Amino acid sequence: MIIPIVRTALVALRRDRVSLVLSFVVPIAFFTIFAVVFGEQHDTVPKIKIIVVDEDQSHSSQQLVKGLESDGSLTVTTKPAPTKDQPQPGDYTAVTAEAAVKAGDVSVALIVPQGWGANPISFRVDSDEPAIQLLNDASDTIAPQMVAGLLQKVAMTAMPETMAEQGMKYSEQYVGGFTPEQHKKINDGLERLRQTESQPDSARTGTANSGSGGIIAVKSRSVVGENKKSPMVSFEAAAIGVMFLLFTASGSAGALLDEAESGALDRVLSSRITMSGLLTGKLVFNILLAFTQLTVMFLWAWAVFHLDFFSHIPGFIVMGLCTAFAVAAFGMLLASICRTRAQLGALSTLLILVMSAIGGSMFPRFLMPDAMQKAGLWTINAWAIDGFTKVFWRDLPVTALWQQVSVLLAIGILLFAIARRIARRWEYA
Amino acid sequence: MGDRTSANSNPSISASPSPLPLQIDTLIKRFGQVVAVDGVSLELRSGECLGLLGPNGAGKSTLIRTIVGRVIPDSGRVTVFGAAADSPAARATLGWVPQDLALYPRLTAKENLRAFGRYYGMTGKKLDEAVAWCLDWAALQDRAGELTRNLSGGMKRRLNMAAGLIHQPRLVLMDEPTVGVDPQSRNRIFEMIEALRTRGMTIVYTTHYMEEAERLCDRIAIVDHGHIIALDTKEALIHNSFASRTQVIARLDGPAGKVSAWVAQRGGRLVDATAEFTIERPTEIAGLLEGAAAAGLELVDLSLRRPNLESVFLHLTGRELRD
Numbered sequence: 001m002i003i004p005i006v007r008t009a010l011v012a013l014r015r016d017r018v019s020l021v022l023s024f025v026v027p028i029a030f031f032t033i034f035a036v037v038f039g040e041q042h043d044t045v046p047k048i049k050i051i052v053v054d055e056d057q058s059h060s061s062q063q064l065v066k067g068l069e070s071d072g073s074l075t076v077t078t079k080p081a082p083t084k085d086q087p088q089p090g091d092y093t094a095v096t097a098e099a100a101v102k103a104g105d106v107s108v109a110l111i112v113p114q115g116w117g118a119n120p121i122s123f124r125v126d127s128d129e130p131a132i133q134l135l136n137d138a139s140d141t142i143a144p145q146m147v148a149g150l151l152q153k154v155a156m157t158a159m160p161e162t163m164a165e166q167g168m169k170y171s172e173q174y175v176g177g178f179t180p181e182q183h184k185k186i187n188d189g190l191e192r193l194r195q196t197e198s199q200p201d202s203a204r205t206g207t208a209n210s211g212s213g214g215i216i217a218v219k220s221r222s223v224v225g226e227n228k229k230s231p232m233v234s235f236e237a238a239a240i241g242v243m244f245l246l247f248t249a250s251g252s253a254g255a256l257l258d259e260a261e262s263g264a265l266d267r268v269l270s271s272r273i274t275m276s277g278l279l280t281g282k283l284v285f286n287i288l289l290a291f292t293q294l295t296v297m298f299l300w301a302w303a304v305f306h307l308d309f310f311s312h313i314p315g316f317i318v319m320g321l322c323t324a325f326a327v328a329a330f331g332m333l334l335a336s337i338c339r340t341r342a343q344l345g346a347l348s349t350l351l352i353l354v355m356s357a358i359g360g361s362m363f364p365r366f367l368m369p370d371a372m373q374k375a376g377l378w379t380i381n382a383w384a385i386d387g388f389t390k391v392f393w394r395d396l397p398v399t400a401l402w403q404q405v406s407v408l409l410a411i412g413i414l415l416f417a418i419a420r421r422i423a424r425r426w427e428y429a
Numbered sequence: 430m431g432d433r434t435s436a437n438s439n440p441s442i443s444a445s446p447s448p449l450p451l452q453i454d455t456l457i458k459r460f461g462q463v464v465a466v467d468g469v470s471l472e473l474r475s476g477e478c479l480g481l482l483g484p485n486g487a488g489k490s491t492l493i494r495t496i497v498g499r500v501i502p503d504s505g506r507v508t509v510f511g512a513a514a515d516s517p518a519a520r521a522t523l524g525w526v527p528q529d530l531a532l533y534p535r536l537t538a539k540e541n542l543r544a545f546g547r548y549y550g551m552t553g554k555k556l557d558e559a560v561a562w563c564l565d566w567a568a569l570q571d572r573a574g575e576l577t578r579n580l581s582g583g584m585k586r587r588l589n590m591a592a593g594l595i596h597q598p599r600l601v602l603m604d605e606p607t608v609g610v611d612p613q614s615r616n617r618i619f620e621m622i623e624a625l626r627t628r629g630m631t632i633v634y635t636t637h638y639m640e641e642a643e644r645l646c647d648r649i650a651i652v653d654h655g656h657i658i659a660l661d662t663k664e665a666l667i668h669n670s671f672a673s674r675t676q677v678i679a680r681l682d683g684p685a686g687k688v689s690a691w692v693a694q695r696g697g698r699l700v701d702a703t704a705e706f707t708i709e710r711p712t713e714i715a716g717l718l719e720g721a722a723a724a725g726l727e728l729v730d731l732s733l734r735r736p737n738l739e740s741v742f743l744h745l746t747g748r749e750l751r752d
Contacts (some may be wrong), residue, residue: 263529267592270497270525271548272517429460429500 018346026350027357033357033372047075048143051097051109054078056130058117060162064216065112069156074150077106098135100392101223104386107140107366108147120162121155121215131217138222139235139393148218155216166407224394233305234392235364241297242323242384243288243352244362249331250348252286254336257344260426274371275427279332279420284327284339287321294320307392314398315391322408323384329415330380355379383407433512448511450600450631451496456505458491458655463698466502466656473600473633478626480646481635482738484748489635489654489657490528493604496633497525509600521549526590526597528605534578538569538588541577542595546567563591565642566621590621600631619644639738651737653746663738670744671736677706677714678734683726691724698743705743707736 013019040362052068054061080089080096089319092100097109111133119129132151136144198284259265268278298316302309309316334351336342356362358372359381365373377383387404451473453606458466465488473479494500496507498515506612510517534540542560551559566568566699567587572580577588578584603622622645624634636642642649643663649659659666680703681688691700695717697706705718716732721728742748 210578259533262534263527263531264533266494266499266529267525267527267531268544268548270520270523271545271596272520272550273548429494 004161012376018342021346021350024282026353028218029350029354030286030357044174045110047073047148048108049075049077049106049107050143050147051092051100053092053094053097053109053111055094056112060117060159061112061193063159063162064120064151064154067157068110073146074194079300081413094133098223101135101137101395104137104224104389104394107137107143109135110147110151111135118206120159131219132210134218135223136221139224139232139389140364144220146371148220149255150219152215160243164193170173182196184382196426204263233301235389237298237301237307238360238385238388238392239381241294242327242359242381244358245293245323245327246330246352246355246380247348248293249327250334250352251331252289253328254338254341254344255284256282256332257338257341261340265426269427271404276420277421279416281425283328283332283416286331290324290327291320294324312391312395315396315401316388316402316406318398319384319387319391322387322405322412323380325412326415328406329412329419332419333415335423336419355381359383361386380408383411447475448508448592448684448699449473450477450510451633452508453492453496454497454506454508456492456502456507458495458500458502464655466495469655469657471650471657471660473631475631476626476629477648478632478646480639480642480649481633481652482639482642482742483635483652484637487652490604492652493602493633493635496602497523504511521596522599524593524596524675525599526593526601526603526606528608529531532577532585532589532592535576537574537576538580538584539564539573539590540564541588545592545594550608551596556600559595559597563595566624567591567593568617572712581614583610583617586610586614586618587621590618594625600633601625602633602635602636605637607636607638608635615724638695639742643738651738651742651745653742653748658745659741666738667736670741671707674709674736675711676705676734676736676740677708677717678730679704679706679721679728680730681721681726682729683724686725687724689722691726695720700743733734 012031013023032200050068052065064076065076068074077092079091080086080100082089084317092109094111097111100106101109113130113133114131115130134144134148134151136147179360265278269275273281295316298307298309332350334344334348338347356379358368358376359365359375359379361381365376365382365385368376374376383404387401387408390404396398445676449472451471453469455473456469467488469492471479471486481492483489491500495502495508497513498519507514509519510522512522533544536544539560542563543556546556546559564573567590569584569588569591571586576583580588586606587607590603593603594601606622607618610618619641622632622634626645632645634645636640646663648660648662650657650667651666652658659669661669682692687704688702688704689699692704692706695706697704697726699705708714708717711733714733717730718731736744
């Protein structure tokens with residue numbers, strides 16, 4: 001008696017495409033996304049982008065920069081990308097590097113100050129010796145720590161003779177002087193180290209990989225968000241908010257399917273209301289709904305998590321309305337494509353979860369490989385989150401939102417135009 | 430529409446200086462290979478109630494939806510008070526009660542009426558008065574604040590009708606408004622329609638229930654396979670098909686093959702194991718009885734019936750109305 005039950009359930013499942021999609025396609029899509037972001041694909045492991053400004057230009061500083069550049073975990077930039085206005089841009093300075101961190105171009109910038117090479121190994125940050133400055137964006141809690149650690153590693157591996165010289169110097173200073181014989185042996189050793197250093201990387205053997213921290217003095221400073229009370233709240237409010245906005249918008253737009261099924265749509269279209277008028281009305285409602293939802297979410301973040309909401313009202317309104325427009329149009333498109341509520345449920349779940357995963361609603365995009373970060377730019381989530389981050393995290397003015405605003409408006413217009421075209425199927429028989 | 434319809438067109442209508450509530454001229458609508466409406470022509474007089482009587486799938490709803498402008502015909506022309514169907518002028522004068530319960534279930538009865546009124550551009554006092562009239566007409570005043578999804582089936586039907594009249598149209602198309610309602614609710618709906626008729630409303634009423642067409646309609650168009658195969662008053666339709674003849678309904682006991690052969694031989698029809706014959710004079714009954722006995726069939730039951738619209742449909746199509 002069990003087999004007939006199983007057989008009946010199997011036949012029912014086979015004919016229920018929605019369940020099939022939710023059972024098999026959604027998990028596989030998610031598994032793939034998470035595997036790419038956190039998994040085993042070594043060739044796409046994300047590198048940390050940093051800016052390095054070498055104000056010192058000493059042998060030691062050049063060795064350090066060279067060491068950082070050759071580290072597989074970092075993508076080191078020393079000058080901005082060429083533009084039409086500046087086809088051959090000069091090197092970053094401390095000021096422009098800080099501006100780049102503030103603008104979100106990179107999470108970390110390292111400034112090697114003038115005079116650092118005279119005494120590169122300094123165990124004490126509070127000493128008077130010039131220390132490397134690590135400028136970071138506090139929203140990225142991982143990159144600064146990784147860079148600080150890598151800096152120590154590079155010091156050990158890329159500047160061995162400097163390490164030895166400095167070590168000898170400290171020994172003489174605190175332990176006492178060396179005998180001439182000891183000096184000779186040390187100098188011979190240093191010479192061998194210099195010769196090894198001058199050889200190509202492939203010829204070297206036995207490089208130290210010890211991670212003993214604190215060899216190089218680093219002064220860290222958050223240049224973005226240093227005064228924020230809850231660093232990730234604005235990011236989370238935008239990230240989670242947009243994801244649920246998408247769900248709400250598609251659910252709300254699904255009312256169109258209910259009306260089509262009940263015949264109310266036909267009745268409405270037999271009145272003075274046209275299809276364009278009807279869809280526009282639904283779009284406006286969904287925009288208002290989404291904007292209200294965002295407002296409630298950010299007000300909650302203000303009330304409970306001390307988000308500085310009221311200082312960013314203009315930026316919030318601009319980004320909120322543009323985001324609401326894009327997600328509302330997205331919902332209208334889904335509703336116009338689908339034939340039933342069940343179809344809409346399956347398709348929206350699949351698309352929204354995928355968009356949210358690669359668009360940064362589930363985990364920050366800076367954790368993702370480059371290709372995934374670029375793919376995220378095809379999602380509403382990424383542009384909305386970027387915009388809200390500019391407003392609430394970077395405290396940028398409304399004019400700085402032009403890129404996000406343009407893209408979100410373009411997405412909204414395009415999706416709504418397609419939805420209107422597809423909705424012709426309801427217009428006449 | 431067939432020749433009968435044209436023959437029954439009232440010349441005085443065409444001569445009328447004011448435009449007719451509804452004029453349909455050689456309307457054709459195909460869905461793929463299926464011809465849903467096949468050359469229908471008809472005219473409707475002001476204040477008239479025209480019934481479209483036909484089985485499911487005959488093309489009644491497609492015809493109605495074409496008049497409303499929701500279906501674009503392949504050829505032909507529909508005008509409502511002289512304006513092309515789907516024009517704003519036609520929409521303003523046309524009310525539609527669709528077969529489906531085309532309402533917002535999460536809105537109250539009153540909110541539904543107000544919503545549809547606004548869709549026709551009504552506001553303020555005019556809308557308030559129209560809503561009040563509709564609630565009164567549909568006997569829903571007591572349930573005005575009730576969510577539509579919580580109303581009974583009959584109440585939803587009445588609200589569905591009221592929503593079609595909220596903008597006070599001059600011509601109303603009712604597409605099987607009594608589908609799925611109990612007899613008591615059906616009677617209430619009949620009373621609502623009769624109340625409209627006393628106000629001089631022009632109505633097109635589609636149904637596959639003969640009794641409804643007989644009770645409510647001045648003229649009846651019999652629709653089958655997209656054609657109007659007959660259009661006239663009930664009496665004229667019956668007279669045209671049966672003149673003064675009467676139907677004899679006989680139930681016979683005997684081998685099925687023998688029964689059907691005998692019925693066919695006597696010029697009758699076998700419908701659900703019941704034989705139907707048409708006779709001119711009552712004296713012909715004796716001949717039928719004798720014939721049955723001679724054929725070795727036992728007569729179980731016999732009755733006389735005046736031909737009705739169902740008989741007309743059967744006579745014209747060879748099929749029952751509810752096939």
